[in-house]
Amino acid sequence: MATTTRPARSGGMRLHVQRFGTFLSNMVLPNIGAFIAWGLITALFIETGWITTIGDALGYSGGYGFVEDLGAWGSGAEGTGIVGPMITYLLPLLIGYTGGRMMYDDNLRGGVVGAIATMGAITGASVPMFLGAMVMGPLGGWSMKKLDALWAHKIRPGFEMLVNNFSAGIWGGFLAVVGFVVAGPFVQAFSNLASNVVDVLVESNLLPLTSIFIEPAKVLFLNNAINQGILTPLGTTEAAEVGQSILFLLEANPGPGLGLLLAFAVFGRGAAKASAPGAILIQFIGGIHEIYFPYVLAKPKLIAAVILGGMAGVATNLLFGSGLRSPASPGSIIAVWAASPPSSLLGVTASVLIAAAVSFVVAAFLLKLDKDDDGDLTAATAAMEANKGKKSSVSSALTGARTARSERPIRSIVFACDAGMGSSAMGASVLRKKVHGAGFDDVTVVNKAISNLTDDYDLVVTHEDLTDRAEQRTGSAVHVSVSDFMSSPRYDEIVEMLKRTNAAPTAEEATAAAAPDGAAVPGRQATAPAADGGLARLTGDGNGDGSDVLAIESIVLDGSATTRDEAITEAGELLVAAGAVDPAYVQAMHERETSVSTYMGNRLALPHGTNEAKPAIRRTAISFVRHPRGVDWNGKEVSFVIGVAGAGDDHLKLLGRIAEVFVDPEQVARLEAAQSPADVLAVLGSLQPA
Template sequence: MTETSKPKSSIRAKVQAFGGFLTNMVLPNIGAFIAWGLLTALFIETGWLPNEHLAELVGPTITYLLPLLLAYTGGRMVGGQRGAVMGSIGAIGLIIGSDIPMFLGAMIIGPLGGWIIKRFDKLIEKKIPAGFEMVINNFSIGILGFFLLLLSYTVIGPVIQAANQSVTVAIEALVATGFLPLLSLINEPAKVLFLNNVIDQGIYYPLGMQQTLEAGKSIYFTVASNPGPGLGLLLAYTFFGNKIARRTAPGAIIIHFFGGIHELYFPYVLMKPLTIIGMIAGGMSGIATIQLFDAGLVAGPSPGSIFAYLALTPRGSFTGIVLGVIVATVVSFIVTSIILKLDKKSDDEDGLTESIEKSKTMKSEGKDIFNPSTDAADKKAINKISFACDAGAGSSALGATTFRKKLQKANIEDIEVKHYRIEDVPKDSDIIVVHKNLLDRTKMSFADYEIITIENYIGDPKLEELLDELKER
């Protein structure tokens, strides 16, 4: 059950960590992005309530406010409050020196500014004469910020703008040739490997915001966030999956489609990897439908709930967006159902095989998360259980809430159960619970901690086993 061996940082784990870092720059500022999206949807010339005066807010908001928020947040994540100020100083140089919204640049310069001031503070630590702390602290940011401002304006900004234009040209070529749906060949496999945040926050969101400023909407916001393929997959498992899947998939549908937590369907794809074909087919058909109707959203739907989709749909795009979700659902459902029906294993055989494999796994692990002895009183005390995921706000929140309720039902009140981003898990955690695909990334920060890896956030056997162990105490 536990994984405490020395970590071997895989490329995937590092990319996941990078995606998580990007997400945690974007996630706290999603409200501002949505506010800008509503401004655009309502007041631009093609909006629901065209208003030339109020539409003047659209340009400055996307040009200045949103990139500065990203840079501020990224700088603070790396270098605290001083890092936030440094990141913001660097970002304004990018903004003034470019003629496109500098989202990508802000997500680079913000953490860079935080890193610079953090390194400087470490260098002069314990070397500041008494009474000179405020002077040195203020002038250090002023001087370093001055040079970062010049560097970002003259060098970093132009480089990022050129790179942004190259990526934009490449993707616009896909749009022009009608091959945009082919992005699903990359998007869908990457998503189930928990790399969805790298794709969305790192690529599609910046491109989407840029296109929305020009056209009032963007299809880029839909190419990886469409809830239709996941809904079709879960519906197929509801009708044609094995007993465990049929029992858990309906609950996952509600959380995925209405709550927008797409991580819920990832384990179902991993359970039968061939179903990724259904996800790709659903994603491609959804993109093709939205493209056919020239539809799009005004901001990134985060979380990817159907409610967020409808709220961020501008005038003239409702038909294309709704049909894009429906078509993606139907295609994914049909393809996945065929794959599941062609699986010759019976439900009982599936359950038996699963039980045997779980037993072998538990025996081979050698020791469980509690370092058990023959006497339960000798076991390590468990006071804090931390559920962790990529951003700390989706699947981990669901898992923590569900497990906390189970503890309360069992009259276990003295164990703290909370959810976090992987890198933010408290050091005094007794147990860390993560999806098995995030294990390598978790080990990068918590090599010697007791880690439970799960496959499903609803009714996973390892969580039930953990609950039984806690009840015995």
Template sequence: MAQSNIKVAVQKFGNFLSSMVMPNIGAFIAWGLITALFIEKGFFPNESLAKLVDPMVTYLLPLLIGYTGGKLVHEQRGGVVGAIATMGVIVGSGIPMFLGAMIMGPLGGYVIKKFDRAIEGKVKTGFEMLVNNFSAGILGGILAILAFLGVGPAVDTFTGWLMAGVDWMVAHGLLPLTSILIEPAKVLFLNNAINHGILSPIGAEQIRTDGQSILLLLEANPGPGLGILLAYAFFSRGLAKQSAPGAAIIHFFGGIHEIYFPYILMRPLLIVAAILGGMSGVFTFVLLGGGLQAIASPGSILAILAATPGGAYMANIAGVLVATIVSFAVASLILKTGKEKAEDIEEASKKMQEMKGKKSSVANTLTTNQGAMPNNVQKIVFACDAGMGSSAMGASLLRKKVKEAGLSISVTNTAISNLPNDAQIVITQEELTPRAQNKLPDAYHISVDNFLSSPEYDKLIDKLKNDHDTPTEELVEEVEKEAAPVEQDDSLLRKENVFLNQEFANKEEAIRFAGRVLVDSGYVEESYIEAMIERDNMTSTFMGNDVAIPHGTEEAKKAVLKSGFTVLQVPQGVDFDGEKVRLIFGIAGKDGTHLEILSGIAITCSDMANIEKMVKAETAEELMELLNGEGTSS
């Protein structure tokens, strides 16, 4: 328990340090460009313009970090006091004081925050501005003096020890060993603290004396992360394999190293690949004389090339390439020989967000991602990509719950792109919630990872019961219209489209089989099959309770000729991204004519006892009777 608490504390600390640096990356880039272009050993040496370099790295960058750190703690006043305090540590030191700014900025914000709370409600009317200004000035001044006398010299001494240690490691050929600390620390989101708090100040000193610094490549090298992402692209499967190429481009050219951290979290052993890749890259830099003449921020290959001095291109490119090759080789071995399972990039991304201090925990299968629920809810909308399958099933289940609770609340389903502006509550699969929030930011959003786990909806029903006014006549009419039975077309599900005792090697084979049945039955055009694959790749069509409902994308609706279903019984199950599926319902929906039967399927499949009966059904007629509610649990 204690170890877990320590880990969480370290992760939050790393996230806070990153939050001080990331908003100011533009300033680091500006300083880096001016340095690379105009210093004596730059691309276009210019003595006048080079005068900008020292003031920017000495004053501008630390002050921005200090201001941001203070603002994170106590908004504008915290930022101002944090900047004043940072000025003391800058003047009290002889080197760029990024680390000191990371200390004094938040400290300044914390001190003024405590003061403001202490005097809250005690200042006489008319004296607020006077007290605010003088308190910020006095406390900021005191902190600046303390920083000048104590913190600046202390950080100066500490940095001197680090520089001596680095010199010793370089002299003894041990610099590659720094990767043992740097690579794991990056995954804990301490990358900005290491790069800008420790390596950059020492590197800036080396640039002043030597014209370049190898230290600026230790954290910025994109090779280790690129190798891991390429290994996923070649040797993984599922969503991780599909997303890895795009992540590799963003990481390598965009310099966003955080994008590969979830892939390591999926397979923690991959940290070995990152460490060995980092060590190999550093060894190559040392061997060939690599280095940068400015900070490469963000850690993009483009930023590295822009900050590379004229004679170090071969060394820097070789170091990145070697790191990529070694990391790729080790990661490939780990992925190919490790335990076979479907890597869950979404789950790993949640872990990453938790490490960064953001809310993304899942309580059971129903989680909210906003504050208080709106009062007097009258309209709930389930949304999915196409509005054809999963959202219709979820809406059916919740509508049944709403009716049983005696509530007059409209429950409908639609595609995310068609979300109505008057929707008060929007329910989506977890992966789709961000899209729904962008479409309708003012609604109350709920994420669901199991549309068929109807008991989970009781939580929502309980909240609605506690605060629901008398519905309007218009709403009652709308609810009654939704609940009215629709004449069911017997051609939607035919006996010849029910397939028992099927076996599939993987989910794609199963989806293609279902799609082929829909095509051969005249429900859809040939292109619909690929759209079914694409839809499942976007967001899994696994619904929970061993059920999947593959269907096409929203764009593929034009390929639907008429509504229809196919049912595949897979007693031994087939893997849908790590979830076992034993019943597959291939769906083609046109003009809502499929919704009545889909509603029935949803209600039947919400009970695992019914699932077991359908999986054991010995004839197509028996399975169809169960879907129609004959012999099922209520």
């Protein structure tokens, strides 16, 4: 029993470390541009920067007043520099804001409170407060989310802004004090201790031994916890004190991976040899180190090559006294050179070349010694993705068309939009019906806001204006763009793609999946229709007290709007009149429309607010406005405008039923002929849940 539980326990520990590392990197990586900006300003303008170094080399005897002012670490009486304030305030505040926003489901309130809390930690210590930001930022966002949940939907109308602003201010101020008194001193003590440990390793010439842990950790995707949690904060602190840090190169040096891939390109065989040249470009120039991990997993003994290469690179930097001014992310040679100060450029370059040479010699020796083939690169790539916990965006470069994104089995589909409460739910419902109707019941079709996407889906469907944003979050997925949510021909193309990539369903399964609800087919239990036709699910208790999802008062059969913006306002004001949203939500509906059109197709528009406007929603509700004369909606004619306010997920089934109505010409005709709000409810309520 013990032997069977140990692997699971080990895998569980590795998974937790990976998740923790990913959490840290998600706070740091979005702000890497700011780190690079600080590094470039430092490299150019400080006293030993590129401008003064080149000027002195050319014999320039004038002053460097402007340059010295920009590169000064202080401000005011100490100078007009921006180097010091950027690392002291800007970078930690960005991390704290990002962490707080992450913990509050991408809500700006969490980011603001996280930044306030981080400011307390910054002023409570004398070292750059990156570790403090990684603690106080998420704490601020998480705690603000919990507090808001205590009085959600309990605030009297008209007092929402007062309560929201003061609660964030009061709680943020409290956390700032906690950061100043507790987090700042604690993190400074930890930083001092960690710096002393690094100093001991450097003075004892033991720092190269860290590659014994770092290189295997990279292959197992544990590097984020080490790099973002320890090396980047300590390295930035050291760079602020002495102008550079060797810690930035312990993990980011592209030399070990370059040497390994060169060995496969020269001495490898089969698919490994053929794919190695392309992998070199991705790794060395693109900076994506994970491209070489499957080569190590295919032949685990090659871990010795990258370990020894890493150790050689660290030893070279120690010998030259070289380092980087800021993190090199991604680990491209271009990023490494850009972050190198003038005095370290030679040493940094030598460390990359020597690391590559050592890794190449060791890997070549091991490959020549091994008479077997180069292992199953496809299986190794799958193992690498299992270690990573998600698909790799560069795996197709190793395994070719066999594992190309468009040819992999598709098990999960997500329909993503800006807010995740309206158009994506409608599109997902239509697509789900088609996919399951074709017999692919094992394929999940869900909807999400783009800000909540993770790179865990096989196929992502978005409006054509949002595809670029979705690709940034789900780079390893197949992406399909649509312009018409209700009747896009791309849905049929997706079904055809499933037929190519997935095992085709049997005739019996296809018949069962395609059968309408309530029909009896072998092996499938018939579903009896609800006695009330589903009307109660749509209208709540039907008592007319305004608590219905679609109240009678929120149905207008002859809309007065003549333009798109007027139609949005009309639908939004019905939601306000029903007590479902604050007046500010109507403006958010207009903001959403300027970002991406809410035209669904089949003469239907579904205006709704932005993701940031969700606090203005008091309860889930919709409004229905028919425009017999039609409204011009960005060049498309719209006859039906349904305003949506979704407080949670309870409106999604309703939107699914609405989607079923508008893909059925007979149901649309009934809505066109409706003489009263009750007739509309009869149509929308007659469907089973999606």
